[in-house]
Amino acid sequence: MCMNFYKDSLQCFQIPAIAKLIIQNNNLIKAGKIKDIIPINLKSCGIGSAWVDPIIQMRSYVNFAENNTYKPLLGPQLIEAMRDTWILCKYNIDECYKTNTKQACIAANITCWEGYNGIFTQNSDAGLYDIRTKNDIPVPIYTKYLENPFVLESIGVNPTVITKYLEFNEEIYFRFTDSGDLARSTISQVEFLLDNNVPIMFFTGDADYICNWLGGNEMAESLKWKRSQEFKNAMFQEWTIGAIKVGEIREIKNLWFVKVSESGHFVPHDQPRNSLELFKKWINSL
Numbered sequence: 280m281c282m283n284f285y286k287d288s289l290q291c292f293q294i295p296a297i298a299k300l301i302i303q304n305n306n307l308i309k310a311g312k313i314k315d316i317i318p319i320n321l322k323s324c325g326i327g328s329a330w331v332d333p334i335i336q337m338r339s340y341v342n343f344a345e346n347n348t349y350k351p352l353l354g355p356q357l358i359e360a361m362r363d364t365w366i367l368c369k370y371n372i373d374e375c376y377k378t379n380t381k382q383a384c385i386a387a388n389i390t391c392w393e394g395y396n397g398i399f400t401q402n403s404d405a406g407l408y409d410i411r412t413k414n415d416i417p418v419p420i421y422t423k424y425l426e427n428p429f430v431l432e433s434i435g436v437n438p439t440v441i442t443k444y445l446e447f448n449e450e451i452y453f454r455f456t457d458s459g460d461l462a463r464s465t466i467s468q469v470e471f472l473l474d475n476n477v478p479i480m481f482f483t484g485d486a487d488y489i490c491n492w493l494g495g496n497e498m499a500e501s502l503k504w505k506r507s508q509e510f511k512n513a514m515f516q517e518w519t520i521g522a523i524k525v526g527e528i529r530e531i532k533n534l535w536f537v538k539v540s541e542s543g544h545f546v547p548h549d550q551p552r553n554s555l556e557l558f559k560k561w562i563n564s565l
Contacts, residue, residue, distance in 0.1 A: 333463070357399075
């Protein structure tokens, strides 16, 4: 049996770390250093709206606000203000990278999200998750389905004990953000996976600001692994379904970066059919 990991946005902190641990343990099992454990056949990883390297992806906010597929998101003076505040943001992210302390990484979070990126959130009529609208959080219509007693029983939950599905838990969210993780990088773990022949697909919507495709593409290009130069030489190609362009794909063996057209942060919600076709295209390529 093989396993494919697929997550999006902040879950990209967990995916590379868990996948790396699987590969390391598989190697120990193969070397006979771990006994009586079955190895996990990790087939691939898919990461949507990835947040992997803050220093690259934070920097992209200025470029995306000025140059994106749809419209300028801020005026020239505010763009310049973002460039000015980026200097302090970058300094604090560098300190987080160097020390990896909670204090330094939280300081980077505050400086970058409230100062640098705050210029965008306080002055633009575009949404963080979809620049085409200010109301950019999808209505969680799936909650009624998940609260169905039959569904609860099917996944091993007692429907008489748990009756309500909580779509978002602020306490858990703030525990993550208060750890400083938003300013930490997982790029070395991604590089480890690629060097150990684990195929990775990144995909992001072209209208997503917070994990925008400009920063995501630059992050993918910056990865240092055995086929780095080959990916740098690869160009975006049109991705079509039924002769209709639905995005662009930059690909080599084991690494894809996909820009999904007419989509914000929540790609499967915004483009369900195209997301399914992309998933099938990826799986069939492995």
